[in-house]
Amino acid sequence: MSRPEKEAGTEQRILAAARTVFTRKGMAAARMQEVADEAGINKALLHYYFRDKQRLFEGVFEGSAHKQFDCIWGCLKESPGLFDGIRSFVAAYMDRMIEDPMLPLFIAQEMNRDPEGLRPFIDRGMKSRQRFVKLVEDAHARGEIIDIDPRELLVNMMALCAHPFIARPMLMHIHGMNDEAFRRMIIKRRESVAEFIIRSIRA
Amino acid sequence: MSRPEKEAGTEQRILAAARTVFTRKGMAAARMQEVADEAGINKALLHYYFRDKQRLFEGVFEGSAHKQFDCIWGCLKESPGLFDGIRSFVAAYMDRMIEDPMLPLFIAQEMNRDPEGLRPFIDRGMKSRQRFVKLVEDAHARGEIIDIDPRELLVNMMALCAHPFIARPMLMHIHGMNDEAFRRMIIKRRESVAEFIIRSIRA
DNA sequence: CGCAATATTAACCAAATGGTTAAACCAAGG
DNA sequence: CCTTGGTTTAACCATTTGGTTAATATTGCG
Numbered sequence A, B: 001m002s003r004p005e006k007e008a009g010t011e012q013r014i015l016a017a018a019r020t021v022f023t024r025k026g027m028a029a030a031r032m033q034e035v036a037d038e039a040g041i042n043k044a045l046l047h048y049y050f051r052d053k054q055r056l057f058e059g060v061f062e063g064s065a066h067k068q069f070d071c072i073w074g075c076l077k078e079s080p081g082l083f084d085g086i087r088s089f090v091a092a093y094m095d096r097m098i099e100d101p102m103l104p105l106f107i108a109q110e111m112n113r114d115p116e117g118l119r120p121f122i123d124r125g126m127k128s129r130q131r132f133v134k135l136v137e138d139a140h141a142r143g144e145i146i147d148i149d150p151r152e153l154l155v156n157m158m159a160l161c162a163h164p165f166i167a168r169p170m171l172m173h174i175h176g177m178n179d180e181a182f183r184r185m186i187i188k189r190r191e192s193v194a195e196f197i198i199r200s201i202r203a
Numbered sequence C: 001c002g003c004a005a006t007a008t009t010a011a012c013c014a015a016a017t018g019g020t021t022a023a024a025c026c027a028a029g030g
Numbered sequence D: 001c002c003t004t005g006g007t008t009t010a011a012c013c014a015t016t017t018g019g020t021t022a023a024t025a026t027t028g029c030g
Helices: A006-029 A032-039 A043-049 A053-077 A082-099 A103-113 A115-122 A127-141 A150-166 A168-174 A179-201 B006-029 B032-039 B043-049 B053-077 B082-099 B103-113 B115-122 B127-141 B150-166 B168-174 B179-201
Strands: none
Touching: A006 A032, A006 A043, A006 A053, A006 A103, A006 B006, A006 B103, A032 A043, A032 A053, A053 A082, A053 A103, A053 A115, A053 A127, A082 A103, A082 A127, A082 A150, A082 A179, A103 A115, A103 A150, A103 B006, A103 B103, A103 B168, A115 B168, A127 A150, A150 A168, A150 A179, A150 B150, A150 B179, A168 A179, A168 B103, A168 B115, A179 B150, A179 B179, B006 B032, B006 B043, B006 B053, B006 B103, B032 B043, B032 B053, B053 B082, B053 B103, B053 B115, B053 B127, B082 B103, B082 B127, B082 B150, B082 B179, B103 B115, B103 B150, B127 B150, B150 B168, B150 B179, B168 B179
């Protein structure tokens, strides 16, 4: 008995490989063989650690969803005022996207494929949603912002952050950008989006 | 010889069925058999009209992409001033999404899977993009709006319109909405989004 | 060492899936 | 009415793919 750390090592290596493949191709198009190759192991070993494709996928999806939503709710939490909250939210969210550009499309794709089954995985830190609502209501009460549904504001914030990554190939084509130009656009957005939002809600 | 209209009839029925299935499940997860069932025909007949899955998919994707981009560029074209242009753009785009809620995610998904191969299909009406740039520059010259990169503005407009549909299951869960509540939210956005944008660019 | 538990692999299997074939069907024209 | 061309089908085929098995390697331990 005992599993010094090789098991954990292998398991982690598999998860990393699976994350790469699943995120790039989506659950449906991902092939177990490809995951095995990416991890440098035999296909049967996949089934030794993760009984079947579904469980492997869930292992990956859980991690991805947590990363994504921990980031979202996390940076909504610690914010003194609404405006700075928005600024830090956008910065943190965009940094997250820069690190994992495929994440939002991957999550949207899979949530759409199996909403029921995957709902549990995005049940995280939703309490801080209430904090955000409060933050908006307070700012409105203080006369700092116009009257806007906090949920609508949150949707707009997420839309403006995530959409460029979701629609990346389209945007690159429409605006004739290469990878470098896209990167520059994102860097610029990291600053401009927060101000775009703030201008539109300032009283 | 002759094909009175049954050929065209069948072909259209297949395309409609394929559009339903492909849009709902995506190319990778869609099954030819399911398309055949949906169209009420034999699987072999699919291959009679569309040689293989790839061509059938392209037939579907072309139609979807045209619908989407004709709408986008179309309503950017005929606009007297920028603000009314934005208002009619948002309204038209949202109407399009309401009619075909899965379209944006479908297109994003497939463009991401095969950017090279599908790029040709979104080469449409891009000339009116220039018209929009001009519209923005003129509005800025007249001092109506602040200095903003027209491309950035366009991205924001598309993001705010499309994202709720792309992230629909997530949003519904996060905000505890049912289908009816989601519908109401969209109806409301059809009005509010344009004003949200205009407020943020008005000089 | 040698035994037991775990880790890893090569070979294999059954089901699903995209695609083909050859025969039947059916409408129009001669 | 029967030939001819496009249309439709049932049966079939080859490959891919998720998953299993049984045997081998490795590791910790008494």
